[in-house]
Amino acid sequence: MSGATASLRALAAVSAGGLAVLMLAVMAGIVIGEAPLPLSAVLEVLSVRLFGADTLLDPIDAGIIWNYRLPRTLVAASCGAALSLSGLVLQSLVRNALADPYLLGVSAGASTGAVAVTILGVGGELIEHFRRCLCRCGAGLSDRRAAGARGGRRGGADGAGGHRRVAAFQRADVLFIAKSANAEQARGIMFWLLGNLSGVRWPDVTLAVPIAVLGFAACLIHARALDAFSFGTESAASLGVPVRRVQLVLIGAVTLMAAVMVSLVGAIGFVGLVIPHAMRFVVGVRHFRLIPATALAGAVFLIAADIVSRMLIAGQVVPIGVVTALVGAPGFAIILIRNRARA
Amino acid sequence: MKLVAQGLGWKAAGRAIVQGVDLDLVPGETFGLIGPNGSGKSTLLRLIAGLLPRAQGQVWLDGTPLHRMPRREIARRIALVSQHADTTETLTVRDAVELGRTPWLSAFSPFSDLDRQIVDDALDAVEMRHLAGQGWPSLSGGERQRVQIARALAQRPRLLILDEPTNHLDIHHQLALLRLVAGLDMTVVMALHDLNQAMGCDRVGVMQGGRMVACGRPADVISTALLSETFRVGARILTDPADDSLLYRFHMLENDG
Numbered sequence A: 001m002s003g004a005t006a007s008l009r010a011l012a013a014v015s016a017g018g019l020a021v022l023m024l025a026v027m028a029g030i031v032i033g034e035a036p037l038p039l040s041a042v043l044e045v046l047s048v049r050l051f052g053a054d055t056l057l058d059p060i061d062a063g064i065i066w067n068y069r070l071p072r073t074l075v076a077a078s079c080g081a082a083l084s085l086s087g088l089v090l091q092s093l094v095r096n097a098l099a100d101p102y103l104l105g106v107s108a109g110a111s112t113g114a115v116a117v118t119i120l121g122v123g124g125e126l127i128e129h130f131r132r133c134l135c136r137c138g139a140g141l142s143d144r145r146a147a148g149a150r151g152g153r154r155g156g157a158d159g160a161g162g163h164r165r166v167a168a169f170q171r172a173d174v175l176f177i178a179k180s181a182n183a184e185q186a187r188g189i190m191f192w193l194l195g196n197l198s199g200v201r202w203p204d205v206t207l208a209v210p211i212a213v214l215g216f217a218a219c220l221i222h223a224r225a226l227d228a229f230s231f232g233t234e235s236a237a238s239l240g241v242p243v244r245r246v247q248l249v250l251i252g253a254v255t256l257m258a259a260v261m262v263s264l265v266g267a268i269g270f271v272g273l274v275i276p277h278a279m280r281f282v283v284g285v286r287h288f289r290l291i292p293a294t295a296l297a298g299a300v301f302l303i304a305a306d307i308v309s310r311m312l313i314a315g316q317v318v319p320i321g322v323v324t325a326l327v328g329a330p331g332f333a334i335i336l337i338r339n340r341a342r343a
Numbered sequence B: 001m002k003l004v005a006q007g008l009g010w011k012a013a014g015r016a017i018v019q020g021v022d023l024d025l026v027p028g029e030t031f032g033l034i035g036p037n038g039s040g041k042s043t044l045l046r047l048i049a050g051l052l053p054r055a056q057g058q059v060w061l062d063g064t065p066l067h068r069m070p071r072r073e074i075a076r077r078i079a080l081v082s083q084h085a086d087t088t089e090t091l092t093v094r095d096a097v098e099l100g101r102t103p104w105l106s107a108f109s110p111f112s113d114l115d116r117q118i119v120d121d122a123l124d125a126v127e128m129r130h131l132a133g134q135g136w137p138s139l140s141g142g143e144r145q146r147v148q149i150a151r152a153l154a155q156r157p158r159l160l161i162l163d164e165p166t167n168h169l170d171i172h173h174q175l176a177l178l179r180l181v182a183g184l185d186m187t188v189v190m191a192l193h194d195l196n197q198a199m200g201c202d203r204v205g206v207m208q209g210g211r212m213v214a215c216g217r218p219a220d221v222i223s224t225a226l227l228s229e230t231f232r233v234g235a236r237i238l239t240d241p242a243d244d245s246l247l248y249r250f251h252m253l254e255n256d257g
């Protein structure tokens, strides 16, 4: 009894701590920028907007904070959380189906779509769509690779990363048509492929945040089931996990998360691959801890990457995908080496 | 728990891997499954556990058809230690054994003191408690095997299915495992390669080419004729004067290679 209360209290403390870290990161995302804004101004705008207080603030500053920095930061956080959770879930589901460590590396980096095809056997139509998108964005891809190379060693990243980018683009493409994206977002394939947060406004927040929260909840509910996949799908089944249903629900959740985020900000690489692996290292492999840790780290990481992308070169926004690749490419190399060493 | 199977079969790539196997497990018995490599032992065990898609035949647990039961209900009754379960995850020994509690816990129910006790007992049963904190990749083959068995024990099943459980185990742990299995008050089905160990089972079934060609008390089933036909070896049967138990000493058949 007392043990249960204690662990509940610990859970509450950790959750509060996590939320606090997230809030701090969001604040940092708002405060830091080309036009640095004092924290007091940010708090004032928030209190005006949220609680209807009076203000004497410069309307331009207020506008930057409320219409520009805040939505951008919230979407960055949602994207970071959603993309890293997607990566985590795919790695956990697929890991043992393709026990080979090389394939493991590949599948870890592979796209939602590609994995959905592998696991669920989605028909050839989708593959054909992939192929056409591959042709269409071939030019953009090679540029992207160059960017990745500049970011550091690529290791075996090419195959996996390429697949993911193509798949991401394919989903973006689908949603692009479905949603008839606004002009701001449609500034060109290059920007899509490298991620772009500058077009983000409030309507995007109302899509990104709920999807990230729902996706997080879907993953967390399946934490125990995901643990049971450690020794493969058959072992999961023999532990009482309804394998097919869990795969369908989780891959559905992950696809939705990835698709929505890509439709909003373009493809941002490496987050889904590197963050979950880093978090395994920090909190261990049990999903009840790993899922919240991954979501939080992903959110904070992408906020940080966004800040860096705005600050790296004065007067210019470096595509956020380049920033994540700077961290991600070496991270990917380390993961590949570690996996090989373990095999 | 009573398990009845009728007409069990499974095909892969058009080939019958297992066909027409009937089985009737008496509650509490230890049933040994023997047969040469590729004779379908592992496949049959997975069929009994309801783990193979497109299976032929039918399995009943205490009168309920297996395919009507939710996976969780099956997992509360049947635990399986498969021949090749492995992972690249760096979970600890305790993590792996705790997986055995999965069918008994809902998504958010925390581990209770009872669950912890069950996990501790399972670790003790295979003498792995002292390594509870060690990571999976650094375990030896035999240690991994013992952890898998502990995981299955932590599942608190009523039918325990073991696929070559003495694999990788040193002689002490082989004997310890057999004694553990004999002392469990649950039904056990296990595939074995050591025929002298199979002699310790209540009953044995012999697999050959996907069929169960013989089934009964070990002393009745394991004859020199069976050994030469099914296993392609000759054997002399010796009697241990200490307790009159039968022992086999094997040799290649004269006309073989």
Ligand SMILES: Nc1ncnc2c1ncn2[C@@H]1O[C@H](COP(=O)(O)OP(=O)(O)OP(=O)(O)O)[C@@H](O)[C@H]1O
Pocket (backbone or CB within 6 Å): B012, B013, B017, B035, B036, B037, B038, B039, B040, B041, B042, B043, B044, B083
């Ligand atoms: N998924 C599959 N596809 C094709 N063939 C299969 C499949 N699974 C098993 N087999 C074949 O079925 C036969 C029986 O396999 P099984 O693993 O049941 O044998 P076993 O009796 O357990 O052998 P061992 O003593 O080596 O463990 C083997 O010849 C194997 O190659």
Ligand SMILES: [Mg+2]
Pocket (backbone or CB within 6 Å): B041, B042, B043, B083, B163, B191
């Ligand atoms: Mg076998």
